[in-house]
Amino acid sequence: MLIYAILIFAAAYYLLPLYVMLTTSLKTLHQVNNASLLSLPDPITFKPWAEAWSSACMGVNCSGLQHYFWNSVSFVLPAVFISTVFGALNGYVLTKWQFRGSNLFFGLLLVGTFVPYQMFLLPMAWTLGKIGLSNSIGGLVLVHSVYGLAFTTLFCRNFYVSMPDELVKAARVDGAGFIRIFWRIVLPLSLPILMVSIIWQFTQIWNDFLFGIVFTSGTHQPITVALYNMVDTSSTGIKRYNVDMAGAVITALPTFIIYILAGRYFVRGLTAGSVKG
């Protein structure tokens, strides 16, 4: 019983901010300003959600978050796909096709997980300008793919290490080559780790703010930047906390849904990966 008490207490700690966000987003502005932070919405209203989605202002542009939502989708999906594919291939090579220096390669790549990106903004901007991708969705796809590689490779490598080498050896005896083995044998077994990689990358890229605000402008901006602008715009005059919170929840919704739907894969994928890790 004590176990449950502790677990539920912990759950309360984790749920507190979500509770505040959700209830606030469903309250009328009157209630937000006059009742306690922890009170339940009474009456419940969905107007803040509708406003945040389709009519809240970001500066002079009052069309809500919807446009930016699709912006985010349009660069998050390709970036997640690219970084995951290369992560899987890299992991495959680094474990099943090791060569002289492959461990060094991995070690050097790992450095990429520790670098604070703030200092790379200018060379990054310079590079994007040189290849004609400044202020474009393509530029964001490139940036996010590149900086995700270290993580996806780390995950996949740790997963493939635990996959028996005999599988690959047997396939080679049967005459299968590098690509065929990956496609027919390794990939079908990779679902758990691919889910981990996809969830991780999706979360990181969807939630990114820094690259979004620096490398895009106007209508190209991702939803996190739009949300920030929205909160900023509504900060003058009557602060509409309920609309702000609804916008925040909308922004978080895709990642949230992914966690609920695919959360168990997450744990399963890590299980398979980190044991022998």
Add this chain to the structure above:
Amino acid sequence: MMRSGKLLKSGVLACMAAAMLTMATNAAAADKGEISVLNWWTSGSEAKSMGVLQQMMAKEGYKMNNDAVSGGGGTNARTVLKSRLSSDNVPGAAQIKGPEIQQWCEQGVTTNIDAVAKADHWDKLLAPAIAKGMQCGGHWVAVPFDNHRVNWLWINRADIKKVDAQMPQSWDELVSTMKKLKAAGITPIAGGGDTWQIGTEFDALVAGVGGADFYRKAFVDLDKSALDSPTMAKAFEHLRVIKEYSDPNGSGLAWNHDTGMVVKGTAAMQIMGDWAKGEIANDGATPGKEVACVAFPGSQGTFIYNIDSFEMFKVKTASERAAQATFARTAMSPEFQRKFNMVKGSIPVREGTSLTGFDECAKASEHDYKDAAKKNGLVPSMSQDMAEVGAIKGAIFDVVARFYNSDKMTSQEAATELAKQVEQAKQMTQM
């Protein structure tokens, strides 16, 4: 016959040419050029003002892209500017103020708008100090939008009446008013938030304690004997008093939240520039009526100015340059200056612009401005980046924040530290 035939021909040709010309100008009128304007005005009223400019430019046939970057009082916009310059995606105009204008000019990436400035006689429309700030090496590189006064004290009249106090005119009166308010359970000062808010208070305090000449000596000339002086120590001492009477939980709250407190009356006063007026109006009060504006006690003769301006960057095409010129001309036009400043809370930086329709506080500001101009009381604001470049202002802010957050540092120590840090920052920038 021949002759008339030729005449006919040339007549037709001329007509055709004229028609083509009109067609051409019509086509151009739709889109003569485009300019990207980088700024950090995302809050409601400011963004709307930029919308006005957009429309005025559209009328002349130019497209203005309003690239507003929110966050941190321009921090993110500054990053974006550097990033865009690096990636060769140069904005036609960017919001830059104070000595940073000259700093950018020295980097060799700016361009001048001398033609517009000379044709419209800007040198006669702007105060000499302000005009100088818009130039670099004798060329006009930036256009000013507004003229804010920083050293204002905003007071909820009802609160003052409640405790039976007078509008404070001197430091001592202010202290006694604060005492009464605190005893009555009203937060005397809404403040204590971001460092720049405390910096704004410090601006007013230094002007109040030392006057315009001292302020200039300290923050413009960075004179060591002024920075590390008993007068500066006294300004720090006053800051500590202000802190004592400030909202203890103010840290982390936005300045406009504080203004809201003054409008509601939960706090009685705020030391803030006149951009607070937009908030006061938004919260349903009238600046000058429910919330009074008085020059910060002791700093009456000083007008600490804060001017928003846009600097021009080197663009590639002739149409972009034409858009740049139109942008500058439109921004300085009386029509825009009136519209913009009425919303922004400032007074038109273009001298001689009519103030009919502006509120009491704007009129008071205009009066004080003229008065200060005569008595050499105009000083650029340290806290709003008007007096020093980012490196030095940052160093000053750091010391002010350290003093504000520490109970151990004495005011004399703070003044000494201020001189030391400023000296060091100076070395860094002059390296």
Add this chain to the structure above:
Amino acid sequence: MAANSPAASAGTYRSSRWREHLDTVLPKLTLVPTGAAALIFLYGFIAWTIWLSFTKSTLLPNNRFAGLAQYRFLFKLDTWWVSVTNLVIFGVLYIVICLAIGLFLAILIDQKIRAENLLRTIYLYPLALSLVVTGVAWKWILNPDLGLQSVVRSLGFTHFTFDWLVQPHMAIYTIVIAAVWQASGFVMALFLAGLRGIDGAIIKAAQIDGASLPRIYLRIIIPSLRPVFFSAVILLVSMAIKSFDLIIALTGGGPGYATWLPAIFMYNYGFNRGQIGLGTAAAVLMMLAVALALLPLILSELKEKRRASTR
């Protein structure tokens, strides 16, 4: 180390020379895009950053050599030392608390409890949310006037005080609270995965030998989670160093500069104050510190694996 890889022992198999050749080249070719990206976007930029830290760069990068001047200035700045101290306080607390809570919750959840899926999702979801978003929520909760303090006071405990957010010396701990909230569930998932992977037979054998449950955990289970600790520490260190959004959203670095971290320092000096040289110098020192701290860890782990895989 390559002894066990199929490519090296390919000669023993009957396959055409062409295929053999292809199978030696293809794997390396596969790594080329990643290698090229790392070379430019990682090492190229690091090299560029290091170079800039020796220049007089201000608003924009320039190539006027300044020697070690930027570093000398850096060491004199109180803001820098506050940032570094904060990173140490924040980093240590963040990592240790995340590991402790994560391991503890994982062990509890591993006791075959009901509603495991639900609880796990609840613990894990904070990682899904943007720090820009959660920072705002935490700002509310931690603000003395609006959040917990006022709620508890309104329940009748009028002397309850929880105002760390506005106390210069305590504000950094509120960052820890919010950051732990965000990542500890993820660490729990990592440990849970590790626990699920342990061979039940070993535990049974120990139980038969009469070892108590706590003893089994301390002596057998936790030591066997070593690789999980490695992964978790790597990820947590990386997240701690990069902490930026949360601080911007929660405290904005304040009161004053009381909650600055080196990432904030770099951003502020490099971009806002127009001192790119100084900002890059800070970045270089940080990368150096991270390298020194993590290199032994990574090397030992790689060695460990090599031994394990050749076994």
